Amino acid sequence: MACLGCRLANGREAIHTVYEDDFVTCLLDHDPFSEGHTLIMPKRHAVELEELDDPLAKAVMEASQIVSRAIKLLYRPDGITICQNGGVFNELTHFHLHVVPRTAERPFSEFWSAARMNPQSQQLSRTREMLSSSIAAIIACQ
Ligand SMILES: [Zn+2]
Secondary structure, three states, X not given: OOOHXXXXXXXXXXXXXXXXXXOEEEEEOOOOOOOOOEEEEEOOOOOOHHHOOHHHHHHHHHHHHHHHHHHHHHHOOOEEEEEOOOHHHOOOOOOOXXXXXXXXXXXXXXXXXXXXXXXXXXXXXXXXXXHHHHHHHHHHHO
């Protein structure tokens, strides 16, 4: 599996998975903009948004809704930004949708700079536990 994104989405690399189904894996960004910053990645290789077939596109959207609900429950952010970078701006060359909790004080322009959290692995593990528990509770209520 040559593609790093495919390896991440299929658990072949050390990742912090918060949710997965048959189509997608939702994992914590290793260098998050904010706590709870999650990536939604197809398990099957795809690069651009328009390459996603209907079931996969639906799975990506449903996962983004589940993750957003969990982030809101857990962190009470002022808002959530969801974004995807295509072409040369996709440094992973594998489709990934960012789900980013935001506070009003922090401009999103910092997303594109080096001002990331640079968390320890322990902190990511704690975030993973909290977010995956929140997601499990949401799914149990559906
Ligand atoms: Zn891939």
